[in-house]
Amino acid sequence: MDWSLNPVFGGYWIIGLIGLGLLAVLILVQESGKVNRWQWLALWLIRLSICVVLLLLLLRPGVTFTKQSSPPGTVAILFDESASMGLPSGDGKLSRWGQQTGLLNQIWGDREKLGKENSWAAFAYSERLRQVATAKGIEQSALSLPAEPSGSVTDIAGPLSELMGASLDSPLSAVIWFGDGSQTQSPAGGDPLQMARRLSQLDIPLYVVGIGPRADSENSRDLSVEGVPEQLDVFTKNPVNVLGSVRCRGVANQDVTIRLLMRREGTEPQELARTKVRPVRADEAIPFQLQVVAPEPGAYEMVVEAIPVEREIVAQNNESTVYLNVRAGGARVLYIEGEARFEMKFIRRALGESPDIDILSLPINKPPVQKWPVNLREQLSGDVFDCIVLGDVDYRAIEAEGASRLADMVRNGAGLITLGGYHTYGAGGWGESALREVLPVQIGGATRNSIDGRIQLQEQINGPVKVIPRGGSEILQIDAPERNEETWKSLKPLLGANRWAGIKNNPGTVLLAESQNGDPLIVAGVAGNGKVLSLAVDSTFVWARQGKLAEHKAFWRKLIYWCMRRKAVDEGMEMRMTQRRLFLSQPSELIIDWIAGSQELEMPQNIALHLWKETESGVVDLGESPLIKRDTGSLRSNFAGAKEPGRYEWRARAIALNGKELESRLPFIVVDRSLESLQPIPDWQLMEQMARLNADAGGELLSPDQMSDVMAQLQSRRKQSTETVVENRKLGEGLIDSWTACLVFGLLMIAQWSLRKRWNLP
Incomplete structure (x- = not known):
């Protein structure tokens, strides 16, 4: 003074x-x-x-x-109360929650060192921010903490954003953040790195205190099976590849064994296959493949397991359940097509929706995208496919060898469906191939279209072309017999068709449909042990776009089943769920698809659906579930979710119109597995990035044994902010x-x- x-x-x-x-x-x-x-x-x-x-x-x-004088400010403490805090901390037998609460009590007890003008606020976070306590520096205020962590998921950015908008006694001056960096809430409440950057722009330091072992520590060993599909659909006796990856942490240069187990009710799991991987880094995801042969038709539960290693933190994420749906011999179709077009898209969709038809598409692009001729030796050998659909493909794409193999497959019993187009029949050069001998139509060859030149239309019928069935053949029965004629009349005309030189006068050759002008459009024939359908049209997608999806699907199913290799396909039911691994109380939807079979039987009305649960004393019926009709060929049931974990099974029973008793089963699993336990290793990389982005404001990444540095940093910062008046x-x-x-x-x-x-x- x-x-x-x-x-x-x-x-x-x-x-x-x-x-x-x-x-x-x-x-x-x-x-x-x-x-x-x-x-x-x-x-x-x-x-x-x-x-x-x-x-x-x-x-x-x-x-x-x-x-x-020093400006007043509030130091906010955020601590993680999610379930991952119950995992080991890497510091002896202490859990992360125990380590965190000890650090919290320590810093809360030292708060008077920062002066009486400074305020403190403690918050707990999991998916949301929750205020726990507030106090001035010299006030006597106890920090009341929960006995155990209870949060089901963790969000990092959301609580930080809430903190920045919270009403505090004085402006926010620093943030002390405790956690393991594991973001499990989806979708997240924001980007943690963006929140750290915003705090830095406001000159608010973020002290990140990491809880849990580091990835390079011996106490951070963990194996996690990831990316395994929930279910696979295959036909019986076919090979099945189960793909996935195993995340290896802390086990560098050690062999990790992965095996595939088949689980059956009432028996011990049976090992089907195993493989080994060897990580070379401390944290590495390694893909694997396990191959088995599909067993008899039915629904199977398989488990992919990574055998736990010594001192592994948690073993809950070492296995993943995959359900195998094995179908009986359905139709296996090979669809060979040229350039992509609408007809291919809609045919694939119509046949792909049928659970009893397995379709493989083989597009052949014109040069220079793809070199001609294409070698189809593997696809066109043996009896792998029951039916081949040949689209708008030029003869030069497969040439003599491919055409000869195709003709031999038909004579040996495979079905063949040929479509119209600018490069089919004579316009595509097929009149020069061995395929002309098995077709029921005569191919003209006077006009040959170039793959890159101008299209000649002499062998084309300009639209609109109305498809009119002839002879009342069952092949073209796409609706009930009494409504079939009217249904065909309701279908829109097609965009055009090919003009054939004529129809062969061979035994078994039948004209099935013609245009309004009498031009043949669909002809059926026989070649050796195989059946052939030649279509002059290639725009049936018009019917689907008209809204006649059921009729379009029925049309192609009829064609496939008439000419396929197998004599008959049994009717039945097939159930499916979008997810077969559910968490507690997680809702889902069950779909029952009706397989009409070769006889095209209608779906029965007396389908009963029951839910069963596997218990220690046996399987218990939990009651009947209501079914809601989706369309003419499927039903659905809404599942609200299970309150208890365990293995469950849907069972559907019905009596077909021919009196045959039908049953279908679909097992699924409900797990009481927190998302927190699936990520047992702290994300130190994220925490390092948060601290680095806040470094300009004084932010820093600290380990638990560096907690004394936090108070020293706060005191130093408070001295730097002291003003002389x-x-x-x-x-x-x-x-x-x-x-x-x-x-x-x-x-x-x-x-x-x-x-x-x-x-x-x-």
Whole structure:
């Protein structure tokens, strides 16, 4: 504190003259009346006080104060209360929750070191932010923590965003964040890195305290089976490849064994296949493949398991269930097509929706995209396919060898369906191939279309072309017999067709449909042990786009089943779920598809669906579930979710229209597995990135044994933010002191006047 004088007129000599004048007045001026000694002294003292007040007002004495102050702020503590905190911390037998609560109590007890003006706020977070306690630095406030972590998922960015918008006692000055960096909530509430960057822009340090072992620690060993499909659909006796990857942490340069187990009710799991992988890095995901041969038709439960390694943190994520749906011998179709077109898309969709038809598409692009001729030796050998669909493909794409193999397959019993197009039949050069011998139509060859040149239309029928069935063949029965004719009339005309030279006069050759002008459009025939259907059209997608999806699907199913290799396909039911691995209370939908079979039987009306659960005492029927009709060939049932974990099974029973008893089963599993336990290793990389993006504000990544550094950092930052404030006060500058001086001066004058009046002085 410093004193100073600030004369009104800028110089002390003027004030000195005024002071001398006032002194002269005090000495020379005498009372003219009769006063005693004490009265004279009282009046003289009042006049002296008046002179002193006047001199003070003229000299304007001042005082300068210097003080230091720190701005008020709130230190926010965020701690993780999700289930992953119950996992081992890597520090002996202490859990992450135990380690975290110990650190929280330590820093909460040391908060007075930051000063009485600083505020503290503690928050718990999992999927949301929850305030636990607030206190000033010197206030006695206990930190009440839950006994156990209870959050089901973890969100990092969401709680940080909520904190930045929270109402606090004073502005946010620092954030101390505890956690393991595992983001399990989906979708996340934001980007944690973006939140760290925003805090840095606001000059708010983020101290990231990582909880849990590091990936390169011996205490952070973990195997996790990932990417395994929930279910696979195959035909019996076919090879099945189960693909996936195993995430290996902390097991570098060690063999990891992965095996595939088949689980059957009432028996021990049977090992089907095994393989080994060897990671070379501390944290590495390695793909694997396990191959088995599909067993007899049915629904099977298989488990892919990575055998636990020594000192592994958690084994819950070491296995993954995959359900294998094995179908009986359905139709296996090979679809050979040229350039992609609408017809191919809609045929694949119509046949692909049928659970009893397995279709493989083989597009052949024209040169230079794909070199011609294409080698089809593997596809066109043996009896792998029951039916081949040949689309708008030029003969030169497969040439003599491919055409010869195709013809031999038909003679040996495979079915063949040929479509129309600009590069089919004669226009595509097939009149020169061995295939012309098995077709039921005569191929013209006068006009040959080039694959890159101008298209010749002499062998094309311009649209619209109406398809009119002839002879009432069952092959073209796409609706009930009494409605079939009207259904065909309701279908829109097609865009065009090929013009054949004629129909062969061979045994078994039948005209099935023609145009409104009498042009043949669909012809059926026989070649050796195989059946052939030749279609002059290639735009049946028009019917699907018209909204006649059921009729379009029925049309192609009829064609496939008529010419396929197998004599018949049994009717039945097939159930499916979008997910077969469910968590507790997770809803799902069950679909029952009706397989009409070769006889095209209608779906029965008496299908009963029951849910069964496997218990220690056996399988228990949980009751019937209602079914809702989706369309003419499928039903659905809404499953609200299971309250208890375990293995469940859907069972559907019905009696077909031909009196045959039918049953279908679909097992699934409900697991009580927290998402937190599936990521047992802390994400130190994310935490390092958060601290790095906040480094400009003082952010830092700290391990639990560096907690004392946090308080030191906060104290250092508070000292750096201390401000020195200098205050100057002069008499007469402030409103209060000015009025006070005037009031004193006035009171002294009144006192003098009162005394003189009382004592009868002039």
